Amino acid sequence: MESTLKEMRDGESVLDLNPKCTVGGGVEDVYGEDRATEDQLVTPWSVSVASGYNMLRDPRHNKGLAFTEKERDAHYLRGLLPPAIVSQELQEKKLMESIRQYDVPLHKYMAMMELEERNERLFYKLLIDNVEELLPVVYTPTVGEACQKYGSIFKRPQGVYISLKEKGRILEVLKNWPERSIQVIVVTDGERILGLGDLGCQGMGIPVGKLSLYTALGGVRPSACLPITIDVGTNNEQLLKDEFYIGLRQKRATGKEYDNFLHEFMTAVKQNYGEKVLVQFEDFANHHAFELLARYGTSHLVFNDDIQGTASVVLAGLVASLKLLGGTLADHTFLFLGAGEAGTGIAELIALEMSKQKKISVGEARKKIWLVDSKGLIVVSRKESLQQFKKPWAHEHEPVNNLLDAVKSECTAEEAYTWTEGRALFSSGSPFEPVEYKGKLFIPGQANNAYIFPGLGFGLVMSGAIRVHDEMLLAASEGLASQVTKEHFAKGMIYPPLSNIRKISANVAARVAATAYELGVATRLPRPADLVKFAESCMYTPNYRTYR
Known part of the structure; x- marks a missing residue:
């Protein structure tokens, strides 16, 4: 030829x-x-x-x-x-006008996915330049509906599907992917997709969405990203009966069969892509999420956004808040509604930061943090029946059956500003519209993981890190908190605006990379003199290239 x-x-x-x-x-x-x-x-x-x-x-x-x-x-x-x-800028203007014509968010999602399939650089140009508008389209909350209907809207395969049919052949399957220089893998088994439960093989929308943010917000090259779905079956009866379902039609594998399959996958990933490939676990069920992180944290470069990313972004909000409130984290007592991946992950990172600030043991710091699960307050008398990851949070206290008996807390942003006469610093996982109170405009914060994981991942990649350490998560939190200015505080903001996300990610990446060098787990030598500038210079940009 x-x-x-x-x-x-x-x-x-x-x-x-x-x-x-x-x-x-x-x-x-x-x-x-x-x-x-x-x-x-x-x-x-x-x-x-x-x-x-x-x-x-x-x-x-x-x-x-x-x-x-x-x-x-x-x-x-x-x-x-x-x-x-037509210039790229005019193409962008035309497409944004077209996308804004759709009333249904899922239609906007499908339009963006179709754009990615025909013009990759224009897709990322739109996403970067219109991040606040399009982030809810390509990721939460719209991606949840896309996963629920993935079988119906499925057109062109994205990423790699590894099912139990490929047992013993996972390395061979990975070699079918055309790209060899993979830096970031986001993998799910679809068992706990957002708050929607078991979506099986249709959970692929999550790795695809996450990796589009790794590129748009964090600057990782699209060709270096690989979305993967591990299909071990589903316990969702509705999907098993759906003629359009695209995954295995069987109950989920469990126990040794599941563990051995995941071990084969992790071994194959390291063998095919090397020690520096970042594997991000996404939307695994609680019992698997903690086990996988513990099992492979010492042998692979692994990260769980539900546990560690959520924790890091929440800690950043708390660290930023202290600039206004004064004092330290240890001056406060924390109560969590929920003791799953997010709740315990946040609690542990807060305890680590307290330990670092006050020079006390992590165990001592944990005593300032209380968790409530579906059965009530986590206390010592319940310890024998608790899952392993909850046991560190069992403190001495009489049983309390529900959150309302522990403290009344849930409210909207408007209620928070009104009840506190404008003194509250408000942030939540879901977005709230700005609130005007007594002539002053308050902008509620959104504790979005997109503030952390793209920059964290990019920092690991650009330093050539071989392991993820808790100190890197603390560094990412501090890097994000450092981007909150006096002007932001004046508006009640404890997170910087997402419109600055590329700059934010560069600073987060620099902090993470610096920690990697300090801990001796960075392999890209020598260390760049200015890590922020180095991060910015390495970031993927979606502007069109001129072809000779």
């Missing part, structure tokens, strides 16, 4: 195929086409090409009407596009 290697300005190389070349068992006709007779089998094959019609079908290189006259001639595009030449 004749081919010419064409170098592109952004460092990517693609093949320019001789259009008369044929492959397979067919018979070549006068037009150079490969035709198979009825008794012949033709092996399907595909390559990446740098010219012609196929270039327009390659989302990584397609620019649509932005191809210049020179590029249209050089890459055999003449006549394959309308004559108009």
Whole structure:
């Protein structure tokens, strides 16, 4: 097969195929086409090409009407596009106007996914420039509905699906993915997708969404990201009966079968991509999430956003709040409604920060933190029946059956500002609209994990870290808190605006990388003199490249 290697300005190389070349068992006709007779089998094959019609079908290189006259001639595009030449900025304006026409969020989600499939750089350009508007579209809350309906809206596979059918062959399956230089993997088994429960194979929307944020907000190259779904079955009866369900139609594997399958996966990942690939566990059930983090934390570069990312972003809000309130974390007592991955993860990181600030043991710091689960306050008298990850939070106290008996807390942002006469610093997981109180505008904070995980992951990648340590999570929190200015505090904000997220992520990445170097787990040497500038210079940018 004749081919010419064409170098592109952004460092990517693609093949320019001789259009008369044929492959397979067919018979070549006068037009150079490969035709198979009825008794012949033709092996399907595909390559990446740098010219012609196929270039327009390659989302990584397609620019649509932005191809210049020179590029249209050089890459055999003449006549394959309308004559108009449109800038990337005008394309962005047109698409944003189109997306805003949709009333249904899921339709906006589908429009964005279709854009990613045909023009990768334009997709990320839109997402970066309109992050506050599009973040709820490509991720929570809309991605939850997309996962529920994934079988119905499924069009083009994204990422790698590894089911029990591939037991003993996971390394072989990973090698089917075309990219070799993978830096970040987000993997789910679909058992606890957001607050929606077991969605099985349809949970793939979560890794896909998370990795789009790794690129848009954190600057990791799209080609270095790999979404993976581990399909071990589902206990969702509705999905098992759904004719459009795309996963295995069987109950979930458990016990040794599950553990061995996950171990094969983690071993294959390290063997195929090396020790520096970050594996982010996403939306696993509580019992698996904690076990996987504990089991592989000492042998792999692993991170759980539900446990560690949520904890880090909440701690950042608390650290920022102390700049206004004064004092230290240890001056306060904390009560949590919920003792799952998020609750215990946040509690543990707060205890670690208290321990660091006050020079006390983590065990002593935990005594300032109380958790309430579905059975009430977690106390010593319940210790024998508690799951392992809850036991450190069992303190001496008489049993309390519910949260209301412990303290009354739930409220809206408006109620918080009104009841405290404007003194409250308010933040929640869900977004609230700005509130005007006595002529002053207050902007409620959203404790969104997107503030932390893209920068954290990028910091690990750019330093070549081989392990994740708690000190890195504290550094990420402090890096985020440092981005909150006096102007933000004046509006009642304890998080900086998401519109500055690329700058925020660069600072978070720099703090994380600095900690990696200090702990001796960074492998990219020598250490850059200015880690913030280095982070900014390494970030992927979605502007169109000029093709020679």
